[in-house]
Amino acid sequence: MDTRQLAAFCAVVERKSFSHAAEQLGVTQPAVSLQIRSLEKRLGQQLVDRSGRRVEPTEAGRRLYRNAQRMLALEEQLLGELAGDAEGALSGRLEIGASTGPGGTVLPLLLCAFQRRHPDVRVALSVSDTQRVVDQVARRELELGVVGAARRHRAVVFEPFFRDEVVLACPPGHAFAGRTVTLDELREEPVIVMQEGAGVRQVIEDELRGVGMRLRDLDVRVELGLQESVRSAVAAGYGVTFISRSAIEADLSAGTIAESSVEGLEPAREISLVRASGRAETRVAQALVAFARERLG
């Protein structure tokens, strides 16, 4: 049996019209008429009652309709499963760059999981600042870039990738731990920040500006280049810092760092995916993006 005949039949029953069914199916009306006629001949009974202009299924037609729908649903599921299989053939090398924020924890773990899922794929992640990543993508030295700040650049396109929540990290047992503090309280506390140009720093500067403050209004004792350095300093009790929650998930679980928040500030940022304008995507890149959206979405 050809499931297209069943599809034609179902369309006729649903639309109560051969002509409308034909339109939906993308064929001409006589084609549908012949399909139904052929089906009726094969099954040995009338499936559709054509009384004047009315098109109604007969009793047999109603029974067939239910079964036909199940057949078509099963066929669709079958095709869908096979389409899903096709991805399993992924292989090749992916060159990706990230700024230090996303390049620190989230992305490496994601890429590791992706590689495990697709053993024939090889991934190379290089970490540098946002500007350099964007430039490398523009020059097509990297296929993908993951950065924490969108810049204007005509040779690349940015698209939202995932949302990164920024929290106030403090040493365990700290007075701030587990609660929301005021700006005045924050002002009296030693603060460690990332170096100039870091995305998280940008986010915090924007948030403070929104409440009429500047970063220099805080007791910024240390500026560190690497997120890992900042994390270690906080864990060691040298101060508090604003950091991506995702970067300290393990510490939060282990209790070696505590989390708090500041009244009136909700710092977060959209991590962006960068691609060269007009460049065709490889299947591996496509698969990675889909994988990431599934994992991070």
Place this chain on the structure above:
Amino acid sequence: MDTRQLAAFCAVVERKSFSHAAEQLGVTQPAVSLQIRSLEKRLGQQLVDRSGRRVEPTEAGRRLYRNAQRMLALEEQLLGELAGDAEGALSGRLEIGASTGPGGTVLPLLLCAFQRRHPDVRVALSVSDTQRVVDQVARRELELGVVGAARRHRAVVFEPFFRDEVVLACPPGHAFAGRTVTLDELREEPVIVMQEGAGVRQVIEDELRGVGMRLRDLDVRVELGLQESVRSAVAAGYGVTFISRSAIEADLSAGTIAESSVEGLEPAREISLVRASGRAETRVAQALVAFARERLG
């Protein structure tokens, strides 16, 4: 999608052989090869691994196989339900006539089985000679007739119904039992025959004529009107007779009558179905004919 391709695929997986699958499906081996090839092309992946002589499903093929089986099962259920629709509605009365030959055993048992299959149908069988049956069908007093000889009659049409094999029946322990006898041997033996006009008799006369003999050349001791009478006489040891094998199946099984054949004679006849010309068939009659062909075919 054509479920025949799925059926071909499933057959290949199950038999692990294109050739065996082709045999099962009733097509040639290249046809199956092309079906599978076409399916693989459509679904975009290899479904069967042909390593040398081994035919194994791939991983994708195994997945498809499970779904395909469900599709085919659903199709069968769908067809079965529709077939059930057609049969379940049968009701009414069927008037049928038969000559004494087919009217003796074959047809009565067939009609009983048919009625059991369709409890709402009522069947009336009347037995008389061929000519009378034909006349009654022509006058539309009977819807169907089953006779052993076709006659010219412009108001009816004959069509082959089933083939009736005629054998030489003899008493158990008889010298003829279980072997092929010569015409000379037959000539020396008392023979019992059916009355003039009986179809079997006609068949035997034709066969003898073919070897340059006539019925009167045999030692015809008795002519009996009813087939049942002839059967009883042979079982009682009064002689041998030519009779439809189907009429003595039970006796052959019970050993109360034995079977033999005559060298050079292969008597058989085509039992014919008689219908009035141009008369529309009822669904019950149609169903009976289909049922009979299935049973007797």
Place this chain on the structure above:
DNA sequence: CCGAGGCATAATGAATCCTTATGGACACGC
């Protein structure tokens, strides 16, 4: 009563399926 819309049919061309014939590859036995 007439016009518009919809289904069925005829004729024709394209696509698909099946056949036979045959070639190549592989396994098995000698």
Place this chain on the structure above:
DNA sequence: GCGTGTCCATAAGGATTCATTATGCCTCGG
């Protein structure tokens, strides 16, 4: 190692099926 038999794939050709356009007939609404 070679020959034979079996099995799958391919080519070519014919048959069948599906889709098209054109058109006729029927029904319904205005």
